[in-house]
Amino acid sequence: MQKKTICDIINKYLQKYFSGKETIILDYRINLGAWRKVFAVPSCIVDNNHLKLASGTQIKVLLYLLAYPDASIRDESIAAAIGAAKEDIADALLYWTNAGILTGSEGEYYPPEHNTTSAAAKPPVSFAQERTNELSTPEARAALSSETHFPPKIIAGAVNGDKAVKYLFDTYERLAGRPPRHAEQQTLMILVEEIGLPCEVTMMLVEYCFKIDKASPAYMKAVAKDWIEAGIDDIPKAEARIKVMHDRFNTEAMLRKKFGLTSSFSAKQKQTIAEWSELGITEPLIDEAYDIMITNTGKLSFPYMDKILRKWHSEGITDPSQLEKARKTESGISASQNAPSFNTSEVEQRTYDKYRNL
Numbered sequence: 001m002q003k004k005t006i007c008d009i010i011n012k013y014l015q016k017y018f019s020g021k022e023t024i025i026l027d028y029r030i031n032l033g034a035w036r037k038v039f040a041v042p043s044c045i046v047d048n049n050h051l052k053l054a055s056g057t058q059i060k061v062l063l064y065l066l067a068y069p070d071a072s073i074r075d076e077s078i079a080a081a082i083g084a085a086k087e088d089i090a091d092a093l094l095y096w097t098n099a100g101i102l103t104g105s106e107g108e109y110y111p112p113e114h115n116t117t118s119a120a121a122k123p124p125v126s127f128a129q130e131r132t133n134e135l136s137t138p139e140a141r142a143a144l145s146s147e148t149h150f151p152p153k154i155i156a157g158a159v160n161g162d163k164a165v166k167y168l169f170d171t172y173e174r175l176a177g178r179p180p181r182h183a184e185q186q187t188l189m190i191l192v193e194e195i196g197l198p199c200e201v202t203m204m205l206v207e208y209c210f211k212i213d214k215a216s217p218a219y220m221k222a223v224a225k226d227w228i229e230a231g232i233d234d235i236p237k238a239e240a241r242i243k244v245m246h247d248r249f250n251t252e253a254m255l256r257k258k259f260g261l262t263s264s265f266s267a268k269q270k271q272t273i274a275e276w277s278e279l280g281i282t283e284p285l286i287d288e289a290y291d292i293m294i295t296n297t298g299k300l301s302f303p304y305m306d307k308i309l310r311k312w313h314s315e316g317i318t319d320p321s322q323l324e325k326a327r328k329t330e331s332g333i334s335a336s337q338n339a340p341s342f343n344t345s346e347v348e349q350r351t352y353d354k355y356r357n358l
Contacts, residue, residue: 039066042111044101053152054095055179057084061092062101065109088181095182099152150189152182158189164199165192171203175210187217191224197233204238212249248277251286258290259300269302281309284320 041063045051051059060082065073075089093109096102102109158165168188172180180188191202205223209215223245232241251273252265265273276286289308293301317323
């Protein structure tokens with residue numbers, strides 16, 4: 001027997017009460033309009049709190065891929081469609097794979113078979129407890145080059161459970177002008193949780209990296225490696241280290257400009273500059289040594305500059321005014337002894353004679 005539809009039942013009812021009249025036939029349909037093209041969004045996006053944890057760009061990337069599941073889409077196309085930077089696309093996909101929402105690689109992603117046991121389903125961990133990590137341990141140094149990944153829910157547990165961690169993340173967002181990308185979140189977590197740098201020290205490290213416009217995860221890890229080896233574990237030590245690093249950075253920039261260099265200095269030259277900064281040798285004094293070097297040798301010689309600067313340092317000369325006073329003293333002694341005059345001061349001439357063959 002043919003199954004009756006709702007339209008058949010209604011039509012039979014109407015014919016019964018309107019016999020002899022024109023038969024009324026009713027059809028029903030839904031005009032979806034703008035809803036005609038729809039796609040499903042996994043409920044785990046809401047259930048696992050990703051609407052709060054994921055950035056706007058990460059949500060947009062997932063929605064765009066869900067809307068076009070069978071299309072082959074490049075990073076550039078997604079970036080243009082959602083108004084994001086190209087590098088944010090890979091970061092977003094890394095977020096969703098680490099969250100256990102997607103799995104796969106090399107451009108092909110699919111839902112994991114057992115999503116309920118994914119990293120995203122792990123209970124949040126409280127990070128409010130006192131940190132006991134020791135700096136400059138083999139484990140801490142290894143963490144900087146490891147492939148450690150903190151799932152989004154673990155990161156959320158740290159941010160929500162520790163005011164210091166939350167302030168660190170908020171500071172990063174303020175400095176970057178956007179929420180930290182997933183790779184940047186991972187770096188911050190490695191610094192404060194894997195290595196054990198105090199949040200306030202990590203914050204100073206991050207601010208310094210932004211100040212010199214080198215706030216990449218790789219550079220922050222490089223700075224962190226230097227700090228843990230030097231035992232930088234509190235604010236005064238961090239302040240002192242930043243001053244040395246800032247002086248070194250400025251000196252390198254000044255010398256590159258003077259030398260007309262577009263490339264970086266060698267590791268040995270960087271080490272020499274770092275030692276000058278640690279000795280407290282100021283940039284104006286380095287500038288003076290550079291001028292003497294060019295006048296007397298006509299070429300770049302780091303050993304020559306190093307000898308001049310270390311000699312001045314041993315004599316307690318820390319700025320150009322003291323150097324000028326020393327020159328006048330030397331000139332006065334020479335004049336009183338009827339010593340022959342030189343085009344340069346006697347102290348500079350002696351230095352040249354001693355180190356001209358370096």
